[in-house]
Amino acid sequence: MAESTTIRKQRRLPLTGQVKVAVGDVVAAEDVVAETALPGNVTTVNIAGELNINTEEVPRLMLKSEGDSVQAREPIAEHKALWGIFHAVSRSPMEGTVENISPVTGQVLIRGPAVPVELTAYIDGTVVEVLGDEGAVVECQGALVQGIIGIGGEAHGEVMIAVDHPAQPLTADLIAEDCRDKLIVGGAQVTLGALQQACEVRAAGVVVGAIDAAVLDDFLGETLGVAITGDENVGITLIITEGFGELPMAQGTFDLLTAHASEHASLNGATQIRAGVIRPEVIITYPSSAEVPPEPTIAELSVGSRVRLIREPYFGVLGTITALPEELQKIQTESLVRVVHVRSDDGNELTVPRANIELIQQ
Amino acid sequence: MAVWPTDQTMRADDINFILATDCGSTTTKAILIGRQDDEYRLQVRGEAPTTVEAPFEDVTVGVRNAIAEVAELSGRRLLDDDGQLIRPAQNGAGTDVYVSTSSAGGGLQVAVVGLVRRMTAESAQRAALGAGAIVMDVLALDDGRRPHERIERLRRLRPDMILISGGVDGGEERRVVEMAEVVAAAKPQPRLGSGFQLPVIYAGNVAARSRIAETVQDVTALTVVDNLRPTLEREDLAPARAEIQEEFLRHVMSQAPGYSKLMQWVDADIMPTPAAVGDIMQQIAADQGINIVGVDIGGATTDVFSVFEGVFNRTVSANLGMSYSITNVVAATGLDNVLRWIPGDIEAGDLENRIRNKMIRPTTVPQWLESLKLEQAIAREALRLAFEQHKQLATGLKGVQQERDIADAFQQTRAGEETLVDMMRLDLLVGSGGTLSHAPRRIQAAMMLIDGFAPEGVTRLAVDSIFMMPQLGVLAQVHPEAARQVFVRDCLVPLGTCLAPVGQGRAGNPCVAVTFTDTGERLEVAAGELRRIELPEDTTREVTIDPVRRYDVGAGRGRAVKTQVQGGAAGLIIDARGRPLELAAEPEQQRSAARQWAEAVELYPEVQ
Numbered sequence: 001m002a003e004s005t006t007i008r009k010q011r012r013l014p015l016t017g018q019v020k021v022a023v024g025d026v027v028a029a030e031d032v033v034a035e036t037a038l039p040g041n042v043t044t045v046n047i048a049g050e051l052n053i054n055t056e057e058v059p060r061l062m063l064k065s066e067g068d069s070v071q072a073r074e075p076i077a078e079h080k081a082l083w084g085i086f087h088a089v090s091r092s093p094m095e096g097t098v099e100n101i102s103p104v105t106g107q108v109l110i111r112g113p114a115v116p117v118e119l120t121a122y123i124d125g126t127v128v129e130v131l132g133d134e135g136a137v138v139e140c141q142g143a144l145v146q147g148i149i150g151i152g153g154e155a156h157g158e159v160m161i162a163v164d165h166p167a168q169p170l171t172a173d174l175i176a177e178d179c180r181d182k183l184i185v186g187g188a189q190v191t192l193g194a195l196q197q198a199c200e201v202r203a204a205g206v207v208v209g210a211i212d213a214a215v216l217d218d219f220l221g222e223t224l225g226v227a228i229t230g231d232e233n234v235g236i237t238l239i240i241t242e243g244f245g246e247l248p249m250a251q252g253t254f255d256l257l258t259a260h261a262s263e264h265a266s267l268n269g270a271t272q273i274r275a276g277v278i279r280p281e282v283i284i285t286y287p288s289s290a291e292v293p294p295e296p297t298i299a300e301l302s303v304g305s306r307v308r309l310i311r312e313p314y315f316g317v318l319g320t321i322t323a324l325p326e327e328l329q330k331i332q333t334e335s336l337v338r339v340v341h342v343r344s345d346d347g348n349e350l351t352v353p354r355a356n357i358e359l360i361q362q
Numbered sequence: 363m364a365v366w367p368t369d370q371t372m373r374a375d376d377i378n379f380i381l382a383t384d385c386g387s388t389t390t391k392a393i394l395i396g397r398q399d400d401e402y403r404l405q406v407r408g409e410a411p412t413t414v415e416a417p418f419e420d421v422t423v424g425v426r427n428a429i430a431e432v433a434e435l436s437g438r439r440l441l442d443d444d445g446q447l448i449r450p451a452q453n454g455a456g457t458d459v460y461v462s463t464s465s466a467g468g469g470l471q472v473a474v475v476g477l478v479r480r481m482t483a484e485s486a487q488r489a490a491l492g493a494g495a496i497v498m499d500v501l502a503l504d505d506g507r508r509p510h511e512r513i514e515r516l517r518r519l520r521p522d523m524i525l526i527s528g529g530v531d532g533g534e535e536r537r538v539v540e541m542a543e544v545v546a547a548a549k550p551q552p553r554l555g556s557g558f559q560l561p562v563i564y565a566g567n568v569a570a571r572s573r574i575a576e577t578v579q580d581v582t583a584l585t586v587v588d589n590l591r592p593t594l595e596r597e598d599l600a601p602a603r604a605e606i607q608e609e610f611l612r613h614v615m616s617q618a619p620g621y622s623k624l625m626q627w628v629d630a631d632i633m634p635t636p637a638a639v640g641d642i643m644q645q646i647a648a649d650q651g652i653n654i655v656g657v658d659i660g661g662a663t664t665d666v667f668s669v670f671e672g673v674f675n676r677t678v679s680a681n682l683g684m685s686y687s688i689t690n691v692v693a694a695t696g697l698d699n700v701l702r703w704i705p706g707d708i709e710a711g712d713l714e715n716r717i718r719n720k721m722i723r724p725t726t727v728p729q730w731l732e733s734l735k736l737e738q739a740i741a742r743e744a745l746r747l748a749f750e751q752h753k754q755l756a757t758g759l760k761g762v763q764q765e766r767d768i769a770d771a772f773q774q775t776r777a778g779e780e781t782l783v784d785m786m787r788l789d790l791l792v793g794s795g796g797t798l799s800h801a802p803r804r805i806q807a808a809m810m811l812i813d814g815f816a817p818e819g820v821t822r823l824a825v826d827s828i829f830m831m832p833q834l835g836v837l838a839q840v841h842p843e844a845a846r847q848v849f850v851r852d853c854l855v856p857l858g859t860c861l862a863p864v865g866q867g868r869a870g871n872p873c874v875a876v877t878f879t880d881t882g883e884r885l886e887v888a889a890g891e892l893r894r895i896e897l898p899e900d901t902t903r904e905v906t907i908d909p910v911r912r913y914d915v916g917a918g919r920g921r922a923v924k925t926q927v928q929g930g931a932a933g934l935i936i937d938a939r940g941r942p943l944e945l946a947a948e949p950e951q952q953r954s955a956a957r958q959w960a961e962a963v964e965l966y967p968e969v970q
Binding site for chain 2: 044111148352
């Protein structure tokens with residue numbers, strides 16, 4: 001989480017195409033920065049089979065050549081035998097272009113019309129680099145909330161706070177028609193009913209602290225086996241900031257989103273927890289005229305640092321580091337690990353492996 | 363193939379120091395090997411984060427950092443002031459040889475195209491896996507997809523290369539051309555780099571070569587190698603495997619950030635990490651005349667390797683792993699199958715959330731003993747599932763006409779469907795990966811291997827303590843003796859020996875008696891029991907294993923076997939739970955049995 005940071009987004013087409021912006025251009029999130037045409041879908045027609053002929057006869061009996069346009073149901077090959085008594089015709093199953101006529105397999109490949117693809121800027125910002133004929137890099141100064149896991153792809157919406165405090169669960173009754181196109185901010189947990197209601201009113205997205213594993217499975221209709229997401233088509237983009245179970249949204253995250261209520265946000269649920277980790281995000285661009293808060297200093301692991309414990313038996317506990325012993329220590333599992341001493345916010349002295357804490361940005 | 367030595371004047375005898383790195387997706391591991399008294403031994407190991415991705419985008423940054431750590435730990439200067447490797451070793455500095463493997467950037471990703479899924483396509487799959495690749499998908503005429511679906515799938519995959527197989531030599535050409543037309547229509551784009559064509563290797567019917575070339579050469583970079591299935595009865599995977607590795611260097615590595623530089627540094631071609639592991643396992647199996655199964659259980663995937671009677675097989679279970687893929691393991695097997703391995707009671711209510719939290723925060727470690735037990739239970743299921751997948755692919759050739767006798771006629775398996783994996787003939791089972799190598803007690807690693815793989819008869823167990831096999835595999839290309847010596851002396855940590863009679867019996871009834879030749883001591887173990895006998899590392903004892911009538915330990919039912927058992931940190935484990943290993947049906951009985959077994963082998967500490 002950062003109240004203000006420089007955000008750069010690389011916007012790259014899946015294939016080369018045409019870049020519509022230049023370095024220095026100021027763009028809005030919905031502006032198209034590049035476009036291309038993906039090759040159309042293809043289908044094969046088994047001409048030899050349909051006309052009951054040998055494969056090598058197919059080119060001779062074609063009514064169309066490679067490169068010719070065809071309409072759906074238009075004849076593309078014809079076979080007449082016995083002075084026309086037997087007459088068979090093959091038709092194109094779709095509109096498109098004849099791409100290949102194979103005398104080996106007797107099949108003809110029809111490619112449908114190209115599929116136009118438009119790539120938007122995703123964030124409000126300035127173009128700082130053009131990537132040849134593949135895209136551009138857009139930069140902005142903005143507030144950034146990084147989640148831990150998300151569902152669904154890029155979306156945009158106005159930030160709308162639906163709960164009174166970060167420990168309040170997001171339930172269906174808190175979501176009404178006025179949430180349409182909004183990014184709904186909840187608290188500790190989200191119910192299945194709330195997610196369904198958010199889809200019903202066509203909200204842009206939901207951001208909450210935690211979700212129960214069973215609720216997510218029900219919402220997706222399947223078990224999420226690996227944390228590689230972003231392509232789901234579930235009606236909304238969902239961003240979880242803390243983890244699975246019932247956990248309040250971190251106070252800092254909730255305060256930041258509250259401070260930007262009614263402002264336009266870009267969000268993306270795409271997550272990839274592998275090498276080259278991608279976490280879901282909410283970005284709110286500061287207008288160029290706005291007074292921008294200073295960029296945060298990088299949090300360091302030291303006595304006094306604020307931390308969140310991220311593994312049971314203390315999952316979700318917040319506290320402050322009181323000591324960082326150098327020597328390895330044996331924990332209950334008998335593993336020898338480097339540990340950290342933490343005083344939890346409710347006053348307990350805890351010893352945990354260093355791998356099991358997360359620094360909280362001040 | 364290997365280009366070493368670049369300095370042709372250097373002989374193996376002149377090599378005193380060897381540096382080897384393995385560039386993984388997250389960590390680059392470096393080892394320094396030195397010669398002492400004509401013996402090559404591991405000296406130190408260092409590691410640093412891999413730097414293939416932004417902001418560095420140069421693999422050599424991480425390699426230099428890992429080497430710098432090795433230099434610091436060994437007190438030996440390895441890099442000069444310009445950050446270049448000092449070579450050859452001189453005046454207490456530098457190294458004579460430098461080699462590397464790589465799985466960074468997602469490893470080598472291959473799409474396989476064949477004719478019949480369980481015949482030529484399966485042979486091609488074996489070739490790609492053996493070359494160290496991740497097989498993204500297998501497209502075949504009988505894969506249940508329509509042509510446009512195959513085209514769409516290929517277009518979306520963006521593999522590093524495509525391997526096309528199909529047809530026996532001189533067989534029908536039309537069908538293999540049909541599959542090549544699918545490839546051409548997809549106009550597939552390579553995953554890394556732009557401005558060059560996707561490598562396609564054709565290893566099918568030789569008669570179709572010119573037609574295949576006409577079909578795909580305009581949209582891909584085609585190379586042609588010998589047919590990997592020249593006849594139904596014969597599989598010849600070596601040319602396809604060699605070409606895959608060649609293309610890996612020529613196209614994939616040269617496009618990955620910093621690799622063109624790294625390729626200049628090494629004294630032998632950079633190998634895909636799993637290919638190097640496969641090579642060292644084959645070499646050890648050949649040297650010692652043994653059958654080996656190896657497993658590397660990682661965060662995202664589990665690799666299984668086997669060498670049986672000289673035949674090598676490798677499989678990758680792409681979504682069976684202990685952190686990134688941990689939820690998938692539980693989804694694939696079911697929570698009940700995981701819980702059956704946990705001794706005693708566990709609070710099941712929040713387990714699903716806890717497992718998912720491990721998935722999204724993969725670097726956390728179990729602090730609670732309960733959490734460790736849960737992770738080790740999940741590991742048993744990941745190993746079991748990965749091994750099931752391995753056995754299905756490590757088979758004889760399908761589609762081969764075989765003479766069948768009357769006994770065969772009653773068997774359900776068809777020709778070639780029998781797995782080559784024969785657990786009774788397995789000599790050595792090797793585990794690696796954090797869950798096994800870093801288990802707090804070695805007996806925990808041994809029991810995860812035993813429960814996951816269910817070895818039969820007499821089987822040695824070991825772990826690769828610091829996962830050195832990749833570096834040793836590539837080293838074997840240039841200095842096989844050094845690789846062999848380090849593998850035997852420093853790489854494997856012997857866990858001990860598992861003795862598991864095959865058969866079933868009523869719990870408590872006699873199962874097997876074990877008599878130690880040196881002391882005459884005789885142990886009787888009842889069916890359903892698990893027994894652990896201290897047997898220190900570097901100890902070998904002769905035993906006579908005498909099973910009761912319904913059990914077999916390798917010589918046939920009820921027949922005694924005299925053999926050597928090797929010691930290790932876990933000792934000799936007599937597993938009389940029966941094979942196949944069948945657990946109780948009721949959860950309460952499962953927990954009770956798991957508790958008894960855990961206590962019998964002192965699996966976990968007592969928690970106050």
